[in-house]
Amino acid sequence: MAARALxxxxxxxxxxxxxxxxxxxxxxxxxxxxxAYLGLAWNILGGYAGQFSxxxxxxxxxxxxxxxxxFLRAGVSPWLGMLAGGALAAAFGLFAGYLSFRYGxxxxxxxxxxxxxxxxxxxxxxxxxxxxxxxxxVIPSGTPAPSLFVFAGxxxxxxxxxxxxxxxxxxxxxxxxxxxxxxxxxxxxxxDAAEAAGVNALGGKLAAMALSxxxxxxxxxxxxxxFAYIDPTITxxxxxxxxxxxxxxxxxxxxxxxxxxGSFVLTPISELTRALLRGRAGADIMLYGLVLxxxxxxxxxGLMGWRRVVRRPGR
Amino acid sequence: xxxxxLQAVVSGLLLGGVYGVVASGLTLIFGVLRIIxxxxxxxxxxxxxxxxxxxxxxxxxxYLSVLLTAPxxxxxxxxxxxxxIEPNRAAAEHNQLLLTLGLALFLENLALVLWQGDFxxxxxxxxxxxxVIGDALVEVSRLVAAGGAVxxxxxxxxxxxxxxxxxxxxxxxxxxxxxxxxxxDVARIRAIAFGxxxxxxxxxxxxxxxxxxxAPDVGESFNIMAFVVVVLGGMGxxxxxxxxxxxVGLAESLGAALLPGSLKQLVVFxxxxxxxxxxxxxxxxxxxxx
Amino acid sequence: xxxxxxxxxxxxxxxxxxxxxxxxxxxxxxIVGLIGPNGAGKTTVFHLVAGYHRPTSGTIRFKDASIVGLxxxxxxxxxLARTFQLVQPFAGLTAVENVMVGAFNRERDxxxxxxxxxxxxxxxxxxxxxxxxxxxxxxxxxxxLEMARGLATGPDLLLLDEVMSGLNPTEIEAMVRLIRxxxxxxxxxxxxxxxxxxxxxxxxxxxxxxxxxxxxEGPPAAVARDRRVIEAYLGEDGGAA
Numbered sequence: 001m002a003a004r005a006l007x008x009x010x011x012x013x014x015x016x017x018x019x020x021x022x023x024x025x026x027x028x029x030x031x032x033x034x035x036a037y038l039g040l041a042w043n044i045l046g047g048y049a050g051q052f053s054x055x056x057x058x059x060x061x062x063x064x065x066x067x068x069x070x071f072l073r074a075g076v077s078p079w080l081g082m083l084a085g086g087a088l089a090a091a092f093g094l095f096a097g098y099l100s101f102r103y104g105x106x107x108x109x110x111x112x113x114x115x116x117x118x119x120x121x122x123x124x125x126x127x128x129x130x131x132x133x134x135x136x137x138v139i140p141s142g143t144p145a146p147s148l149f150v151f152a153g154x155x156x157x158x159x160x161x162x163x164x165x166x167x168x169x170x171x172x173x174x175x176x177x178x179x180x181x182x183x184x185x186x187x188x189x190x191x192d193a194a195e196a197a198g199v200n201a202l203g204g205k206l207a208a209m210a211l212s213x214x215x216x217x218x219x220x221x222x223x224x225x226x227f228a229y230i231d232p233t234i235t236x237x238x239x240x241x242x243x244x245x246x247x248x249x250x251x252x253x254x255x256x257x258x259x260x261x262g263s264f265v266l267t268p269i270s271e272l273t274r275a276l277l278r279g280r281a282g283a284d285i286m287l288y289g290l291v292l293x294x295x296x297x298x299x300x301x302g303l304m305g306w307r308r309v310v311r312r313p314g315r
Numbered sequence: 316x317x318x319x320x321l322q323a324v325v326s327g328l329l330l331g332g333v334y335g336v337v338a339s340g341l342t343l344i345f346g347v348l349r350i351i352x353x354x355x356x357x358x359x360x361x362x363x364x365x366x367x368x369x370x371x372x373x374x375x376x377x378y379l380s381v382l383l384t385a386p387x388x389x390x391x392x393x394x395x396x397x398x399x400i401e402p403n404r405a406a407a408e409h410n411q412l413l414l415t416l417g418l419a420l421f422l423e424n425l426a427l428v429l430w431q432g433d434f435x436x437x438x439x440x441x442x443x444x445x446x447v448i449g450d451a452l453v454e455v456s457r458l459v460a461a462g463g464a465v466x467x468x469x470x471x472x473x474x475x476x477x478x479x480x481x482x483x484x485x486x487x488x489x490x491x492x493x494x495x496x497x498x499x500d501v502a503r504i505r506a507i508a509f510g511x512x513x514x515x516x517x518x519x520x521x522x523x524x525x526x527x528x529x530a531p532d533v534g535e536s537f538n539i540m541a542f543v544v545v546v547l548g549g550m551g552x553x554x555x556x557x558x559x560x561x562x563v564g565l566a567e568s569l570g571a572a573l574l575p576g577s578l579k580q581l582v583v584f585x586x587x588x589x590x591x592x593x594x595x596x597x598x599x600x601x602x603x604x605x
Numbered sequence: 606x607x608x609x610x611x612x613x614x615x616x617x618x619x620x621x622x623x624x625x626x627x628x629x630x631x632x633x634x635x636i637v638g639l640i641g642p643n644g645a646g647k648t649t650v651f652h653l654v655a656g657y658h659r660p661t662s663g664t665i666r667f668k669d670a671s672i673v674g675l676x677x678x679x680x681x682x683x684x685l686a687r688t689f690q691l692v693q694p695f696a697g698l699t700a701v702e703n704v705m706v707g708a709f710n711r712e713r714d715x716x717x718x719x720x721x722x723x724x725x726x727x728x729x730x731x732x733x734x735x736x737x738x739x740x741x742x743x744x745x746x747x748x749x750l751e752m753a754r755g756l757a758t759g760p761d762l763l764l765l766d767e768v769m770s771g772l773n774p775t776e777i778e779a780m781v782r783l784i785r786x787x788x789x790x791x792x793x794x795x796x797x798x799x800x801x802x803x804x805x806x807x808x809x810x811x812x813x814x815x816x817x818x819x820x821x822e823g824p825p826a827a828v829a830r831d832r833r834v835i836e837a838y839l840g841e842d843g844g845a846a
Contacts, residue, residue, distance in 0.1 A: 052409045054416075103592045107408045108351045112542055113591050119539065120584045127576035179709045179718070186695050186706045193693035196655065198681035198710040198758045238535070242420070249413060282427030282531070289421030296414045297403055 018158050026154050032267040033161045034222070038240075039247035039259025040168035041215035046245060047253030048172075048181060049208035050188035052107075055114030056216050056244045058096070058121050059089040061235035063217025064224045065125070068137050071148070078149035082221040086214040093213030094206055101205050115238070122236035136231025139224050149225045157226050164222065165260070168215055172256050180207055185254075216244065239285075246288060250295050252304030261303050266291065318450030323572035324565065325451045331564020332464035333519055337537055338544035338556040339471060340515035346488030346551030347508035348400065350408075353415035355516055355541055356534030357422035362388055362517025363529045364426060367437050370524075377437055377524045378459065384521055385514045392513025393506040400509065401502065419538075426531035437524040456525040463522045467515065468557050475553065484508055488551050540567075543587040549597030559598070606669050608633045608762055608793050609654070609685075614663035616649055623649040624817040627663065631762065636784075636794045638808035638825070640801075642838055646817040647797045648690055651764050655687045656680045667762070682710060686755035687764035690797075692747045694739035700750055701726060701735040707757030722757055729753045729783060745776045749783070762793045769800040777803055805829065813837070 018026055038060075046052050066088050067081030076084075096117050100110055126134045144152040151157055175181045183204040186194035191201050224230050234240065251262025269291070270284035277283040299305055341355045365384045369375040375383070395418070403414055444455040475481040483504050486494035495501055527533070544563050548555025563583060570582035590597065609631040616624045624646040631637055639647050652658045654665055656677040665673050672680050686707075695703050704722035705715070712718040726732050729749040734742065739750060748768050755763055765784070769777050781803050788794055798804035804811070804825075811828040813821040815837040821828050828834055 050409075052412070099588075099592060103595075105591060105595075108412045109591055109595065111409070111412060112351070112546075113588060115539075116584045116587050116591075120581055120588075123577060123580045123584070127578050177715055179713070179715070182702070182706050182709060182715075182718075185698065189695040189697055190693050192657070192677075193689065193695065194706065195677035196681060196687055196689070196693075197707040197754050198678050198686075199706060200676070200678045202676075242416075277428075280428050281432065282424035286421055286424035286428055289417045289419070289424060292417030292420065293399060293414055296406065296410050296417065297399075300406060300410055 014162060019155060023154065026158060028268065028271050030154065030158050030161055030226070031271070032263050033158075033165045034219070034226075035243055035247050035267050036260045036263035037161060037165045037168055037222075038216065038219050038244035039251065039263055040165065040172055041212055041219060042244040043212075043248040043253060043255075043259050044172060044175060044215070045205075045208045045212035047248055047255065047258065048175060048184045048188075049205050050184070050254075051101075051205060051208070052111050052245070053114040053212075054111040054238070054241055054245070055116070055118030056212070057236045057238065057241040058114070058118040059093060059213040059216040060220040060223070060240050060244075061118075061121055061125065061232070062089040062092060063220030064230045064235045065131055065137075065220075066217070067221040068139055068224045068230060069131065071139065072137065077147055078221055078225055079147070082149075082218050085221055086217040089217030089220075090210040090214040093209045097206050097209035098202075101202050115241070118236055118238070118241060122232045125232035125236055132231070134232060136229060136234075137224075139228040139230070141225075141228040149221075157222075161222060161226075164218060169256065169260070171211070171215070175208075175211070176256055180204060184208060242288075246292065248302075250291060250302055252302030255302070255304045258302050258304045265303065319572055320569075321449055322451040323568045325448065325453060326457070327565035327568025328561055329453075329457045329461040329564070330568065331561035332461035332468075333523055333560070334537075334540050334544055334564050335557040335560025336464040336467050336519045337516050338541045338548065338560050339468065339553055340512035340519075341541045342545045342548065342551055342553060342556040343471075343484070343488075343508055343515070344512040345545065346553075347484055348396075348404075348505050350400070350411045350415060351542070352509075352512070353412060353538065354395075354418040354422060355512070356536070356538030357419045357426075358388065358392070358513045358534070359516040359520040359537055360426060360529075360531060360534035361422060362520035363524050363527075363533065364430065365517065366521040366524050367435060367529050370437055370439075376439065377521050378463070381463075381518045381521045384517050388517035389510040389514040392510035395513070396506045396509035401505065404505075419534075423531050423534065430531070432531060435529040437529065439525050442525050454526060460522040460526070464519065467518060471511075471515070471553065480504070480507060484511075539587075540583065543583055543590075545597075546587065546595070547590050547597055549599045552597060552599050555597055555599035607631060608635075608668065609795070610664070610666040611650075611654070612664045612666075614650070614653060614665065615661050616646075616653055616658060617661045622817055624653070624814075625662075627814075627817075627819055629812060629819075631793060631795060633761070633793050634788075634791070635810065636788055636796065636808050638804040638811045639795060639797045639814065640799070640804060640811055641814035641820075644816075645814040647814055648766060649817075650814070651687060651766055651795075651797065654680075655685065655764060681758055681760075684759065684761040685764070686758045686760035686762070688748070688751045688755055688766050688768060690766040690770075692744070692751050694742070694747050694750055694754075696740040697738065699736050699738055700731055700742065700746075700753075703739050703750055704753045704757045707754040710758040722753075725753045725757050728756070728786065730779070744771050745780075748772075748780070752783070752787070756787065756792070760792060762795065763787065765794060765796045765798075767797055767799060769798055769803050772800075781807060 018029060042056050063085035066085030067078045070076035070081040070084060071078050100113050105113055125131055141150050144150055183199045186199050187201045187204055195201055220235060247262030247266055248259040250266055252258030269287060273284040273287050295302060337359060341352060344352045362384055366377045366380040369380045370377055399418060403411060442456055445452055475485055483499045486499060487504055540563060544556055544559040547562060548559030566582050566586060567579050570579035607630045611627055611629040614624060614627040627650065641647055653660050656675050660673060664671060667683060667685055701719065701722050704725055705718045708718040708721040712721055723735060726735050729752055731746060731749055731753065734746065742750060769780055772780060777800060784807055796804060808825055811825050812819060813828060813834050820837060821831045821834050
């Protein structure tokens with residue numbers, strides 16, 4: 001019950017406090033939620049289906065480029081473009097997922113194949129003049145136009161990412177407690193036994209993949225609209241893949257709140273490191289690497305697993 | 316054979332030799348420890364920086380620097396294995412992969428913090444020496460790198476066949492249960508294997524410094540290349556890694572000759588995905604398929 | 606219409622013939638025991654019927670439709686469930702959650718799946734242990750759990766693979782009662798068993814496999830007296846339990 005009260009308090013704070021915040025803390029909060037959102041999206045495939053993708057940048061980039069190109073070339077509002085990007089990413093995810101799962105790629109091999117797919121898209125984008133090649137694309141952000149996902153100031157973007165994060169949380173919860181969640185956990189624990197109990201393992205993994213890739217792509221559109229610039233390295237590069245998986249792993253893969261918790265811990269650390277060590281690019285990622293190693297070594301269930309360690313030491 | 320094609324073949328084979336050595340370190344590590352070492356490229360990068368700084372501060376020729384860096388990275392590798400990897404040897408497979416990913420992130424960005432992201436080059440006086448075979452231009456530095464790769468491969472081969480430690484490594488790779496029963500000190504061999512893999516890749520790095528740029532992210536592309544080669548040659552298969560390296564080097568080089576821009580990278584990735592899907596045990600059969 | 610029809614069923618693994626020329630017809634409502642010395646191919650028959658292996662020859666018809674080539678989950682959805690010789694619980698889930706995985710075959714949402722799971726757990730006698738993690742259950746309980754999970758999928762035919770192995774006499778008697786209760790609910794049963802006492806009392810009919818070939822079939826009393834059957838058991842592993 002205390003947890004519920006805390007959660008309600010946090011929700012109220014997240015809704016009401018930001019208009020009162022100065023610019024820098026607001027930016028950090030947006031950063032935290034963005035990271036949490038990507039983590040939640042990754043978690044559906046990585047945590048629940050147990051398939052650790054190292055190439056979620058593929059979906060992120062598809063989302064970012066689809067909505068941006070539709071906007072720049074055809075004047076389509078990024079709100080619609082977002083959905084188109086999500087659909088395209090889901091289709092690509094189903095394609096890549098079908099190939100991988102059908103041919104029995106699991107564990108590290110799945111991770112490597114997803115990395116390869118993301119890198120392939122990056123190379124194609126770098127060499128394709130039609131999408132701006134390595135120069136990237138600039139999204140017009142001068143004149144505010146809410147119907148075109150362009151806002152004045154940071155506060156509206158905050159509420160957008162807050163809504164997206166809330167949506168991702170709700171979806172994760174529904175999946176976790178519903179039929180798909182049980183199916184995925186069963187497949188993760190013992191695929192043969194799951195099949196014998198009527199679980200369509202391939203179908204379940206593909207459903208998780210489609211959902212995960214769709215949500216990740218929406219994040220790509222948000223990034224494009226918020227930062228107003230995208231290029232192949234930012235959108236398809238390994239850095240964004242890692243930005244998705246890290247909060248989920250550190251917070252607790254396979255839990256609903258894990259990615260949120262992970263992001264609330266990691267992002268401020270990163271910001272603090274960058275602030276303290278000005279001009280020393282890479283210090284924050286270096287710390288991420290250290291944190292990842294420490295978490296895997298001492299808290300493999302992530303921070304959410306801490307409760308289990310404390311409460312039931314015999315486990 | 317047209318001049319362009321001959322050039323591509325020559326360049327591809329030369330660089331492929333280096334890929335082979337990088338990959339054999341990775342495959343050795345996989346064979347013994349059963350982990351895919353994501354930090355392999357990062358260690359290579361550190362090896363390149365080591366040779367670079369030895370040159371800049373002490374004027375040590377990069378080819379000679381291996382005499383210092385090889386043992387140093389052997390020890391460093393053993394240390395990393397003992398401290399980071401060994402305590403987690405019972406962890407789930409995907410967690411071990413994440414562990415090496417964390418290590419890679421740490422090492423790459425440590426380099427970034429220490430030495431910034433600017434490209435550096437190691438200019439030895441003979442760097443531009445080259446000669447001609449038919450229509451193809453052969454740079455001496457690349458030839459030496461390939462030659463060095465061949466030497467390392469031979470040395471590794473002899474080591475694995477003739478020495479006790481080498482045989483223990485092969486035993487663990489091919490028949491773990493039996494090897495453990497026979498009383499091999501598994502923990503020690505695991506550390507040694509990681510040490511050798513690290514030394515290997517650091518030396519490979521030294522060999523390419525005369526003609527390759529040096530930067531914190533240089534390891535990333537070699538990482539991917541190494542994964543492709545190892546999967547192609549068969550996980551844990553030493554000869555497979557060497558031959559696979561030549562094949563990948565050739566494929567990349569021909570891709571560069573035939574495709575515009577940097578699309579050559581696609582060739583390598585396509586090979587990777589195809590092998591993973593349709594022949595995951597590799598061309599020559601690896602320790603484990605999927 | 607018979608429930609299950611196997612005709613000329615065969616399976617080769619490389620050079621090894623596990624099962625050959627196996628015919629079997631199951632009518633709804635029967636309890637048929639599949640017995641034979643170790644290595645006779647009994648579990649292989651289960652694997653073939655449940656879709657884990659593809660037969661190298663022969664046909665399998667369930668409810669008058671071929672199920673050869675279907676994936677295990679599809680076969681389960683048609684009403685054919687199985688247990689494994691070495692129990693395979695979802696260790697990290699509680700008993701009720703384990704059974705819910707099966708229950709989702711018949712229910713759409715978690716609430717009804719849970720209700721169904723709890724009802725079946727009560728049937729198998731694990732009602733009190735519904736919130737216990739599967740890994741903390743005894744062997745006997747895990748076997749019941751596996752049966753419960755299979756039952757939750759709402760099968761017409763349930764394949765039980767040596768559910769009595771490793772149980773003491775009291776547990777065996779309880780298991781016999783449970784199987785009768787399951788049968789009473791209208792489930793047809795094909796049982797692999799080494800505990801002769803149990804399979805003799807339960808089965809309407811016995812089928813004997815030896816080296817992958819059916820060597821006898823009929824009422825339990827007749828099969829027990831069959832010379833070939835006796836030789837098969839005595840010759841191989843010195844008699845049954």
